[in-house]
Amino acid sequence: MPNRNGIPGVVCQTSPHLLWTFLRLHILHEMASPTNYSLDDARRSLAEDESALGNLIVEIDQAEATLERLVMQSKQAIEKMVQERRQLEEKMFQTKAYLSPIRRLPIELLRTIFLFNFEDYPCCAWVLASVSTPWRKLALSMPKLWSKIRLITTQQSSADTIRLWLERSGPTCPLDIEIFLRVTKSAPDLQRSGRASSPATWPCTHAAQQYFIPPPTGTSSTTVTILPPANTPIIIPPSPAQSDPWSASPSPTTERPPPIFSRSSMHWAHIAIFYLVEQMSRWERFVFRFDKQFPSAGALRSITGDAPLLRVFEVSSAESSYYTDWQWLPCASSGTPLSLPRLENITLQNTPFKWSSPMFQTNLRSLTLRALQNNHLSLDRILCIVSANPNLESLSLHFSGVLPPILPMHTTTLASLKELSIGGHYLFFQLVDSLLVPNIESLSLDIEPREPVEDAISNLLTRSGQPPLAHLSVAYGNSNSSTFYYGPAGFVISWNVLSELNHLQSLRIGSTSLEPLLTALGPPDEDSGQSHWACPNLTSLGMKNCHAHSEGIAKLVQMVDARNPSSGGGGSGTTAVNGVAPVKLRSLELYDCATLGEDVIGWLKGRIDEVTCTEPAFER
Template sequence: MSCLFPDPPTEATLADARRVLNDTQTSVLEITSKIDAAEAALAEIVKESKYVISEMQKERARLEEQAFQTRAYLSPIRRLPTKLLRDIFMWSFEEYSCCAWVLAGVCVPWRRLALKMPKIWSKIRLLTTQHASADTIRLWLERSGDSVPLDIEIFLRVTGSESLSRRRRHSLSLSPPPSPPPWPVFSHHQGITSHYVIPHPPGTGIAILPPPHTPIVLPPSPGGHDTWIASPHPSTERVMPSSSRSSLHWGHIATYYLVEQMHRWERFIFRFDKQFTSMSALKSINGDAPLLKEFEVSSAEAAFYPEWQWLPNASATASLVLPKLDTLTLQYTPFKWSSPMLRTNLRTLNLRALPTSHLPLDRILYIIANNPALESLTLHFQGVLSAILPLVPTTLQSVKTFNIGGHYILSQLVDSLILPSLDNLTLDIDARDPIEEIISNLLSRSNNPHLIHLSVAYGSSSSSTFYYGPSGIVISWTTLLTELTHLKSLHIGGTPLEPLLTALGPPDDETNQMSTWACPKLESLGMRNCHAHSEGVAKLVQMVEGRNPDSAPGNVAQAVGGVSPVKLKALELYDCASLGQDVVQWLKGRVDEVVCTEPAYDR
């Protein structure tokens, strides 16, 4: 200010200053007005430019869409004859049973063609809940026409927490993940194909989910939201409501649609993890099925069921038309021992009876004897009564796989069977007699078939009574295993660890009196709940070292009597002993696949 006006101020200089201030403020207002006008003009120019750019972008998008449609029109696949495109659809169907949903969602011409091909809709692979619409089944059946044989697999999840870990891939690829489980699932919902991963089912002993690499479809929920989408984090998982109107009637609606097409069933598999509200609808499964080859209804939960009047409960005098049925599986569902369905010359029979079912032993044998062509036989009965009629020795020439578990009286059933072709044996019964005698006598009666797989008490039971006779003496593993010269896989549960490992160890061991290797072809060994004493871990190391010596050149397993054991490839120990990290690392250096879990009391 001192440069504009003299100091100190006078009346004259103050008047000049007031005049200058008024002029300056007037100039500021004029310049501000000009700036506002310039900015307004610029904004108008920007607005006009943006509008022009927007119009050009729209035109570009239109031209790009036109180019895309033109390229699509020029695409070689457009020139494919319909017959060849049908062949491609059929090849896809042979590889992926649910491809029809994806093919029908590609474009209008493909959808029209897919809907004209009932064959590619003939395999139903559905993972669902009671809260999903049963119309998915109706739609699938309608698209399969009225004459094509049906291959049906439906898996109903009833548990309260029905969340799935989800991996969304924005792709139409139908390739399953490289690892075996978890199982791949494809959801077709509002034109989007999503890839999900189903977690392993809880340890129930019964699988209620699809086999590995089985592509299946998840239905959309009635409200338009995918009920199976969930966060991978437990804290944010959504739990389905425990009841709803749809869940009350799902079974009745779905079963109605399915039974209506029963004359076309070729395979029918229905599995559920526990009882559900409309479960009684299964009693509607009745009538003739002239094409049916495989039938299965399985529950993972043992519960009380009434005796439904359905196919497995048919009267002994009923006339059922099931000429092609060769595979039957009933797990925790009601059946009658005299039903014609159980005497149709089956090749595969799998029965897991309800806990409330108590059949006399001779009637179980009656079921077996009426199917002389059996190749695979699986029986599990928790309640069994003594035989009413004498048990007759029964020969099953073709049985290769025999699995039996449950009540101790079933050991008498084993003593009545002759299985000359047996190569896979699973025993999970509460035997009162030494188990090695039951196995040895069975093999001896059967002319010593080449047993490849043996499993004893390796299932859900953890009882050690499988290995104790009336006197409480542990069975002689040495005697039994020496006879199994062709055995490749051995799974044992509930036995003391040391005697088993001693029998499988080197024959020249001081505590091993064998003159040759036991099970020289053994490649896989699994042990569950086999309690170990002080020398258990040492015996394990000695056994592995004897069968899998150091990989240095020239190191091979010791030959005894001209026989050397093959290399052990897989070793599993569940709740057996605390090995220590050093021992586990050593085992992994000798055996290709090693799985160990510590006993609960050590955790």
């Protein structure tokens, strides 16, 4: 508020110097023009203000420096305390580890624990050997922990991993070998595409971490799906300078550079197979799979000789190719002396073999043969391989080319056979007509359509005494062939054979007309000659590339409504015919059959527990 002289006053307390300065400025402002006295006074006032400002700045800088020094001293004190805390925590951790009961376990008991862990995780030795020095010494002193080789690798990785594994397994321990080779693109392909199709290594954060690759929903009969062996953990192969494969690896989100193609990658198999063949006398299981042909595949020819402990032998390729005559174990001459007394399981897919090899004369229990494109055997020689192993429990044959029989075909009885899978050339119908399988449980036929397939199935089951067949698959693997659509009309005359399969639990059908199949599985119709339910124990139905006409979707709904009525099904609400009511259908798969619509799919999911449906890319 203004004072008695009309000069505004300051309510708060101020210094006399500031008050006097304010008074002089007010007087100068009221004056019309500055005088010499007022100018000198203004200059003197400006000098005093600049001096006061300089002093104030100095005081501020001194205060900030003091504060910075205090903060620095406090941070140093905190860091020192944190370091002391870490040292104390580390000391406490070491003390607790020293007091841990596991340190007081006898070596014999710890060895037993290691072996128990080995049964569940075959690759646990790599982790156990990296825990501590005593554990490493113990793990390295137990050859059995290193007797199961489970390796997923590439040509760019070091083959010394196999050498190291074999050395640690000792000289006498039987070997269980499963190797899956991921073959990357060639160097020119990489330059064109700018990136690799598959990485050189796979990240793995823990030894017990396992990656399982589920099989695709449908594959072509001309190709084979090669998967890593079951329960195979991903192993990171070491570089030549490393001793263990469990070194640091890039995270899954880190972009990896393309693999470097060196001369060693061109000869990976020669190095790896050399190490393995040296220990062939200790092989108990040998499984080698690769997803593509690679330059050093010829190294497999060195697999020859005696294997007195060998029970399982498999070499599988996902890509078919043409090979010259290989002189390896499956191509040995008939007079070659081989010691394979325990061999009972052979799987050869897209690899060369001879029908007369002594390897097939060892009374096998499981045999899987997928012949090369240029391997055309006469039908009687294929039957000779089968008849030489009368105790087979599982048989799978797929030949794209078969020659007519040279010698007369004879009936072969496989009393122990439970699983039979035959696919490929149409002459295989004659092979089916030559088999007698009284205890078969699973039958899969994917043969070129030249004869009615239902006749072959019915004759096989009648000739075998109507065994309790539980699983049937017909043309389910051939998803790319169009011969089923435009082939002979007599390929599938009817589905009357289903009325004979009272024990059937799962049915897989591909590349046929949808309506007759669904009619056969639907409710009995006396007008059509169907007096009882077909497949009353059917719980799983799969159809692939089954073309449907206008009534296809309606037939599907009628079949599901009859087997799974709204009241619950499974014998409670289903109509019983001759005292027999079908069980509830629990799984339905439809791949590229018909466009059902969201309403129909929703209705199916309300009646069936598991429904899988993929619509065709185009309408036939």
